Amino acid sequence: MPTSTTVHRPTTPPTVWLARGRHTGTATAEDVIRGTLQRHKDSGALRDHLELPESAHPGERVVEARWEVADGSVTVRARLALADASDTGRQWTLTAEAEQPWDMRWPSPATMFWPSDPDAGWDHHAGTELRFRDVNPLPADDKELRRVLRAAARDPWSVHVVVHEAMTPDAVGRRPLAPLLPPGLRHRVVEHRATPQQLRAVNWALREFDVQVPRGGAVVLPGAPAPAGHDSAAFSVRSVFLDRGEPVELIDALTRFVATPRPLPDGAEDALTALREDWHLLTLEEELARERALVAMYADALEAMTKSRDLYREAAEHAHEALAAYRDSAAVLPAPSGPPSQETPTGSPLQQLTRTFERLKVNARSRRAGPADDQDAGTDGSGS
Known part of the structure; x- marks a missing residue:
């Protein structure tokens, strides 16, 4: 059964786009971001951007940016927080909010801050070696495979999809599906690829989450906490043709999954509050x-x-x-x-x-009672 939580978290607003990743490139992350933002501003794709001083947010670097979508009728504000360097790179958290519910056909906020070339090194998953824009083959070892899928099924920040190869694909079929997805999904979706002989091991690992992968198809993993009333069959695709054709059914399943009311992941509420209340641009x-x-x-x-x-x-x-x-x-x-x-x-x-x-x-009563008592005493004396 899918994992659940007793903690009631706010629901992600439909106007918000969230992503978290890790930069491992050789170039300094700040320099890469500055260069990308300036190119977009020079081209007119970006209205303005602002890098906050280090003292404003100790332990992280914050960059804000603003641009328009939908032919200039909708404004988007975005905030990227870059954590201090560690042995595994620089973790980044990107929060964007539009004036209207998010349309996945709009440009990805990630491409406003990060370059689109495949060797930039910013598109690593925050906690693993997985990539957003690449195929992630599942490990051959069953124990490691179960570990990867269980972590993916519990990940609240990214959208994980498992694709099963019905037969060994050719070079075209081994390419990632990310470039075929709408821009708003490309940098939030992690594609796991299972070989033909791994189907049984994959479904065994996902059994505890009430999720199964059809042969030659794909399924979107629920994340944790799972959306209320989540039905894995509604986000399952029976066939994915790895021939570089547009995966219409898979795109529809991913789009519907992202549009469902989902609880904000850990740390996202603070990031959204900072975007709304600590905005400087x-x-x-x-x-x-x-x-x-x-x-x-x-x-x-x-x-x-x-x-x-x-x-x-x-x-x-x-x-x-x-x-x-x-x-x-x-x-x-x-x-x-x-x-x-x-x-x-x-x-x-x-x-x-x-x-x-x-x-x-009391004194008044005493004064009234005094003369009467004296008279009674005199009468008694005369009669004796």
Whole structure:
């Protein structure tokens, strides 16, 4: 059965294009990106780009770019974050968002930052030696084959497709399918190729994910977490002709899979938030709108502070009035008769005031009862 997770992640918006890879080329990744962006800007394919200073995001280099698609009617903003160098190269994360739902026929955001020549070395899968734009033959060893496919079936960032060769293909059939895919899919899809005799081992390895590869066909792996209600049969193709003809059914399956609501992979939510909220490549109109928003925010904050101050002042005035009224009422009360109490007054002023009234009542009753008692005593004396 497909693996599942109890963590509820936000769904990837249909306007967002995500990819993650690794640069292993000999040239410096920053130089490659700068050169590619400048060429696109000179040709008019790119409106503008901006490389943020190193101090802005310690541990990574961030580059922003903006361009238009759909004959200039839709703006795309993209952010590429390049991690520090490691023994396995430079990991990159590319997040792009358009003003409309993404059309896979639009240019790939990856080609705006990276060159399209096959030897550029930027198109490696982030965690493995797999390539995005090349055929990745499955290992001959069954144990290694299972390891590769299980990792591919759980990968949330890339789209993995397994193609089975019904018979050993010729040189044309051994070419990758990536150039035949729509531009928006070419740098997100990892193609795994199984030889004719590997079909049983492949399906055995994928059995735990409820996925099977048809003989001579292909299947799109679900990723982890799998989309809600994922049906592997809906993304399975019964035949893929490796003759360089357009793989219509496979393209349809990949396009439908990418269009399904899928949870954001780990790290993608932060990348998307940075694209939306930490954007620096602003047009003049956007800068003006941002300043107006800041002014409105400050005005609201000032108004809230003023209201709070007025409410506090009004409460203080009421408190002073109540205290003055209490003092006036305490001044007109008569002093209690009898010896002063040795007890230290305790309780609130209201309790002390209540006790004073009680003592006054007791003294009044005592004065009224005194003469009557004397009269009764005199009568009794005369009669004896």
